Amino acid sequence: xxxxxxxxxxxxxxxAGLQIGYGRANVTPDFSVGIGGYSDNExxxxxxxxxxxxxxxxxxxxxxxxxxxxNTDNLxxxxxxxxxxxxxxxQATGIAEDRILAYATPTHSAPSITTADEAGKKYxxxxxxxxxxxxxxxxxxxxxxxxxxxxxxxxxxxxxxxSDLA
Numbered sequence: 382x383x384x385x386x387x388x389x390x391x392x393x394x395x396x397a398g399l400q401i402g403y404g405r406a407n408v409t410p411d412f413s414v415g416i417g418g419y420s421d422n423e424x425x426x427x428x429x430x431x432x433x434x435x436x437x438x439x440x441x442x443x444x445x446x447x448x449x450x451x452n453t454d455n456l457x458x459x460x461x462x463x464x465x466x467x468x469x470x471x472q473a474t475g476i477a478e479d480r481i482l483a484y485a486t487p488t489h490s491a492p493s494i495t496t497a498d499e500a501g502k503k504y505x506x507x508x509x510x511x512x513x514x515x516x517x518x519x520x521x522x523x524x525x526x527x528x529x530x531x532x533x534x535x536x537x538x539x540x541x542x543x544s545d546l547a
Contacts, residue, residue, distance in 0.1 A: 400442040404518025408453070408511035409433045410492055414500040417456040417493035426500075427492060434491055436511040440519035447476055449516050451483040453508070455494060458485040462494055465505070466512045473513035474520055483512065 413426045434454040441448045449470060458466075467478040492504045 400440075400522065402440045402442075402519040402522025403438070404440070404515045404521070405435050405437045406511040406514035406518065407433050408436050408508050410500075410504050410507060412500060412503065414492040414504045415496040415498065416489070417491055417495070418487075418489035436508070436515040438512070438515040438519040440516065440522065447480060447520075449474070449476055449481045449519065451481065451512050451515060453483065453485050453512065454488060455485040455491045455508070456487055456489060458483055459495070465509050469509040469513040470516045474516050476516070476520075481516075 409430055410427065413428065416425045416427060436451060436453045438449055438451045441450070451466065451470070453466075463483055466483045467481045470476065470481050471478050492508075493501060494505050494508055495501070496504075
């Protein structure tokens with residue numbers, strides 16, 4: 382069980398004043414924690430992991446306006462969780478809370494972000510901090526990684542290093 386503390390940042394595209402960046406942070410716990418989505422999440426606990434869990438962010442900036450869109454590998458994003466994500470991200474980036482969208486890609490195999498035990502609190506800090514790290518990486522928009530975004534005001538296209546379009 383381990384937490385690969387990598388943060389990935391990729392691509393920045395500029396077209397007619399539009400800038401787009403991508404960032405990702407590993408939010409996989411390296412400790413046992415309750416699994417979300419089940420009524421027995423206090424007794425159903427992680428024992429390791431098969432795949433990493435991530436917080437992923439796309440930053441879209443045009444002029445002085447920035448929007449952050451954050452996806453998390455988790456069961457759900459409650460209003461309380463969204464408030465916490467926004468607070469952590471605003472503190473880390475200075476982006477106003479009303480310019481931050483966050484949602485979850487549902488999985489019943491990720492830690493609960495509502496468990497009140499010590500491990501749950503530790504995971505919530507890892508989770509919220511990971512969202513902030515992904516947002517910072519997206520804002521940096523560093524080029525030269527395995528993915529990059531190409532943008533224009535009319536459309537966005539995600540290309541990967543293995544793309545036949547390159």
